[in-house]
Each structure stands twice: as C-alpha cells, then as structure tokens.
Amino acid sequence: MAENGDARLRLIEAGNFLDRIGQVFGFCFTIVGRHLVPLSRSVVACATLLVLVGCDGALSIVDPAGPAARSIALLWWVMLVGGVLIFGLVMVLIALSFRKRAACEDDAGSARLWIVKLGIAFPVTVLLALLAYGLVIGEQLLPRESGETVIVRAEARQWAWNFSYDDLPGRTTQDVLHIPAGRPVDISITSTDVIHSFWVPRLAGKLDAIPGHVNTLRIEADRPGTYQGLSAEFSGSGYDRFTFQVIAHDETGWQAFLTGETE
Incomplete structure (x- = not known):
C-alpha cells in the first residue's frame, strides 16, 4: 500500500x-x-x-x-x-x-x-x-511569325556552340552569336551529344538543347551590346565553363556582319 x-x-x-x-x-x-x-x-x-x-x-x-x-x-x-x-x-x-x-x-x-x-x-x-x-x-x-524575324540555328556539343544563319548560307560562328538589335530572333536549338541548355539571362529564358530534337526560342535585344550566355544544364565535367556571347549589332553593324566585313 x-x-x-x-x-x-x-x-x-x-x-x-x-x-x-x-x-x-x-x-x-x-x-x-x-x-x-x-x-x-x-x-x-x-x-x-x-x-x-x-x-x-x-x-x-x-x-x-x-x-x-x-x-x-x-x-x-x-x-x-x-x-x-x-x-x-x-x-x-x-x-x-x-x-x-x-x-x-x-x-x-x-x-x-x-x-x-x-x-x-x-x-x-x-x-x-x-x-x-x-x-x-x-x-x-512563344515565337510568333513576323516578317522581320531573323532565323538562327544553334548546335551544342561538348564544349562549344556552333551558330549558323539562314541569311548567310554556309556561314557559321563558334561561341559567338550575332543578332540585330531591336529585331526578334528565333533560335532553333539542338545538340549533337547530350542535353545542354541555351540561356542568355538578360534576353530570354532557358531552353534545352536535346539530341535529335529542335526547340525554338525567341530572343530580342533592346539595344546594341554584348550579352553573356551559358548552358545551365549539368552535362558532364566542364559544363560550368560552357559559355558563349551574344553580340547585338545596330543596323550598320548587322549589315557589315551580313556582308562579311566583320567576323
């Protein structure tokens, strides 16, 4: 008890x-x-x-x-x-x-x-x-049809971007994309090996580059200048250095690029 x-x-x-x-x-x-x-x-x-x-x-x-x-x-x-x-x-x-x-x-x-x-x-x-x-x-x-749209093709690989231009058959640039300022640019993006991504933060959102598939991204720069781009997709050792530049030209500079006066 x-x-x-x-x-x-x-x-x-x-x-x-x-x-x-x-x-x-x-x-x-x-x-x-x-x-x-x-x-x-x-x-x-x-x-x-x-x-x-x-x-x-x-x-x-x-x-x-x-x-x-x-x-x-x-x-x-x-x-x-x-x-x-x-x-x-x-x-x-x-x-x-x-x-x-x-x-x-x-x-x-x-x-x-x-x-x-x-x-x-x-x-x-x-x-x-x-x-x-x-x-x-x-x-x-979303990309819209426009008579003044510039068409560019972007092909990614480890570790470089190759850009080709519909207005310049046979002309390509590596790791430098040339566009006219003040005009819409449709970029057809693909890859030759693994999935990468195309991203220019100050111009547009990110879009994947997928082998065997083409994604289209519209970008446009308000004014001439150089804009930094990169791949934000982990795609192997070295992806953090997988960068490129976008050069937006004024009308005179764009015509000079089209005629081959500038690289």
Whole structure:
C-alpha cells in the first residue's frame, strides 16, 4: 500500500512538473509571438536587400535587356512581392494564434475562418491567380511569325556552340552569336551529344538543347551590346565553363556582319 501511495505521489509530482514545463513553453511562445511579426519583417527586408545587391551583372535575370527577359523579370518580382506579403500574413496569423480566445468566441465560426477561408480558399485563390498569370506570361514568350524575324540555328556539343544563319548560307560562328538589335530572333536549338541548355539571362529564358530534337526560342535585344550566355544544364565535367556571347549589332553593324566585313 505504501508503494502504491509513493507511485501516486510520483505521478502527481510528474504531472505538476509537466504543467510547469507547459506554462514555461506557453510563456515563451507568447513572447515569440509578440515579437515574431516585426522580427520577421526585418529579417525579410534585410535578406531581400542583401540579395538584390548582386542583381546587376551579365547574368542577372532582374536586369533585363529585351522584351522576353522583361516579362520573366516581372513574373519574378510579382512572385517575390506576393511571397513576402503571404509570409507576413502567415506570421501575423501565427502571432494571433497565441492570443487567448475570448470567452464568447464562436468555436464553429473560428473553425470556418481558419480551416475553410484561410486554410483552403486563400491558398487556392493565390495558386489559381499565379497559374493564370504564368500562362499569360508563357503565351507572350512563344515565337510568333513576323516578317522581320531573323532565323538562327544553334548546335551544342561538348564544349562549344556552333551558330549558323539562314541569311548567310554556309556561314557559321563558334561561341559567338550575332543578332540585330531591336529585331526578334528565333533560335532553333539542338545538340549533337547530350542535353545542354541555351540561356542568355538578360534576353530570354532557358531552353534545352536535346539530341535529335529542335526547340525554338525567341530572343530580342533592346539595344546594341554584348550579352553573356551559358548552358545551365549539368552535362558532364566542364559544363560550368560552357559559355558563349551574344553580340547585338545596330543596323550598320548587322549589315557589315551580313556582308562579311566583320567576323
């Protein structure tokens, strides 16, 4: 009997200990909840500023130099801003969840708010809006027939790009693509060995170069200049140095290239 009494006493003490632990954790979560929202906002703001410091450069997708790249950059900014706002909302909801519920609070109404509206309706609405916007952007990036479109063929291999031009039969360049500025250029992309990818971040999105298959990518440069391109597909040792350049000419420079006055 004494042993049973001791066991009950130990259980009571253990229960009291767990209650105290629960109170401590509850207090800590309350403190965190009070400061979580301003802290998270500061962290997100600082992290965003640090990231955006390196946004300029030859391979920056948020420093576009053509119509397709601008559409992609806009989509990126929309997703970033939307993600920050949703993250802030979630942090606010987490903080509110630690507040004591009012005595007259309607449990059924609270369940509908948290589960149906915030748990189902809100994510579905956000995802559908993002899907619709992404489809619109994707439609804008598709090649369209145009009388002034320049046709170029890009053939990848380990480790070089060969470019040929419909306006210059028999003329090829290696690792340097020449295009006219201010005109759409459709690039027919393929590969002779393994899967590579064609990517000029400031001019357009990335498209794979697949053996035995041709993918068409439209790029366009707003102004004359030199733009950096690369293959962003792991395709063997040495792929990280698999780069090329895109030179966008003004009208005079483009005509000089067509007539063979420049290489």
